[in-house]
Amino acid sequence: AQRVTQPEKLLSVFKGAPVELKCNYSYSGSPELFWYVQYSRQRLQLLLRHISRESIKGFTADLNKGETSFHLKKPFAQEEDSAMYYCALRGGTSYGKLTFGQGTILTVHP
Amino acid sequence: DTGVSQDPRHKITKRGQNVTFRCDPISEHNRLYWYRQTLGQGPEFLTYFQNEAQLEKSRLLSDRFSAERPKGSFSTLEIQRTEQGDSAMYLCASSWGDRPYEQYFGPGTRLTVT
Numbered sequence: 001a002q003r004v005t006q007p008e009k010l011l012s013v014f015k016g017a018p019v020e021l022k023c024n025y026s027y028s029g030s031p032e033l034f035w036y037v038q039y040s041r042q043r044l045q046l047l048l049r050h051i052s053r054e055s056i057k058g059f060t061a062d063l064n065k066g067e068t069s070f071h072l073k074k075p076f077a078q079e080e081d082s083a084m085y086y087c088a089l090r091g092g093t094s095y096g097k098l099t100f101g102q103g104t105i106l107t108v109h110p
Numbered sequence: 111d112t113g114v115s116q117d118p119r120h121k122i123t124k125r126g127q128n129v130t131f132r133c134d135p136i137s138e139h140n141r142l143y144w145y146r147q148t149l150g151q152g153p154e155f156l157t158y159f160q161n162e163a164q165l166e167k168s169r170l171l172s173d174r175f176s177a178e179r180p181k182g183s184f185s186t187l188e189i190q191r192t193e194q195g196d197s198a199m200y201l202c203a204s205s206w207g208d209r210p211y212e213q214y215f216g217p218g219t220r221l222t223v224t
Contacts, residue, residue: 043113045215096166
């Protein structure tokens, strides 16, 4: 079975502060991990995936297989980062299925 | 608009009625997915099509649920004999053949069963 856990439903920071959204997963094989984001009144969209090792909108995420974590980080939060963030996992045996966490609402205060 | 579209956006129905939702994916995408999202939860996978073939179904998809993608383009999701527990947001997504993880989501259909 595969599972994604985001322990924080809500996270509030001030503009310019560092932010870390936590994600832990459970999967017996080698998963692919992703972060999806949903801004207010917009659709769910892909933010980044662990394989690409890119920085998107200043966000990075490192897959830690030892701790089975894939935390999303940004050194200096901006107000426009306020959104719902979902961590998602794709298992090797399923070509299409994504398993999502419960989501974390990030609010960045001015 | 070249994004994923879903119709209707909202549906209120009485328990026991049947409902059908439609999803139109991005035209060049050959993969199509249905998810269900309840309040406070992330999307939960229901089923997945590659072209017209339904390749994977979740155990969440009971006998009352059926999905089709007859010509490999739009898809329909039907729920028969709706129950109050079916109340949720139903999301459709589509993707390119070689980038299944990059799923483009529609706005969703919110179902309320009274």
